[in-house]
Amino acid sequence: MEERDIDDLPKNEANYTSLTPLWFLKRAALVHPNRRSVVHASVQYTWQQTYRRCCRLASALSNHSVGFGSTVVVIAPNTPAMYEAHFGVPMSGAVLNAVNIRLNASTIGFLLEHSSSAVIMVDQEFFKLAEEALKILKDKIKTNFKPPLLVYEKFLESGDPEFVWKPPQDEWHSIALGYTSGTTSSPKGVVLHHRGAYLAATSNVVVWGIPEGVVYLWTLPMFHCNGWCFAWTLAAICGTNICLRQVTAKGVYSAIANQGATHFCAAPVVLNTIVNAPPEDTILLLPRLVHVMTAGAAPPPSVLFKMSQNGFRVTHTYGLSETYSLSTICAWKPEWDLLPPETQAKLNARQGVPPHLNT
Missing domain, CATH: 3.40.50.980 (Rossmann fold)
Incomplete structure (x- = not known):
């Protein structure tokens, strides 16, 4: 009798399904049908x-x-x-x-x-x-x-x-x-x-440690690599999407104060705009810690330092269109919390390591 590996089992509908981020939306509608999904000015959807x-x-x-x-x-x-x-x-x-x-x-x-x-x-x-x-x-x-x-x-x-x-x-x-x-x-x-969109969307949750039900501010254009796949991530965690037609420092601070925004992604140039905004467009003391992910050109340590001083926690990443979203991440180490803010900013400005090692 021919021996057969126990793992040599065929795929069928009972044990296999194709990965797709579309399931995230169906689940969000089932689990949290009445939670805010998308907010744009006076328009709100569940x-x-x-x-x-x-x-x-x-x-x-x-x-x-x-x-x-x-x-x-x-x-x-x-x-x-x-x-x-x-x-x-x-x-x-x-x-x-x-x-x-x-x-x-x-x-x-x-x-x-x-x-x-x-x-x-x-x-x-x-x-x-x-x-x-x-x-x-x-x-x-x-x-x-x-x-x-x-x-x-x-x-x-x-x-x-x-x-x-x-x-x-x-x-x-x-x-x-x-x-x-x-x-x-x-x-x-x-x-x-x-498959890649599904994995990238879930990877965002793991790498950034995003909690369920997060309020996410769309400062990053969705046309940039599908918003680094966060368009699908937000459905996976049943969060709330706050849409901004135009990104301004005033709009960002307003969304934090009035819409409860806790996370957003942005290129370093946007961070520069935020930290150098006139006083009338800013909030002197943020109502909560706001998490920011930045990518693209490496952010200057001075910008990271100012963001930290203003109450933002910045995660520095880098990605390419060909890799869906994150390619590298400057993984924050707990011992860095004890260092002077200027030193923290210099360390956080460095290019990081792969979020997943597959070699």
């Missing part, structure tokens, strides 16, 4: 409402023949619609491409062609930019297409809030497409799959 809105979006896209193999472009700042797209688009089976709103029309036109976009969702503030990009695309491919224009909320109304979406059959299927800045040549596309 997790149950966000889940139903995302189902509507997925359904409406499906009704327009958007599904597996399609790409949906979103040109928008940090708004509820941008957050919903991170779930609603892949729930339809399509791939999300959140476009950098700071790019020019020519570059966006290149992205539209390169990504073979089926649908473009555009915030009203950037409608003219999208129009210019589409005109460049039309002239380049010599096609006189005229896409129909639909208002987002009306589009959602055409969808079914009870839409039965399906998770990916293979966790290797794409969930999002992003592009590098293209400073020296044409932007290069980076494809994220469901």
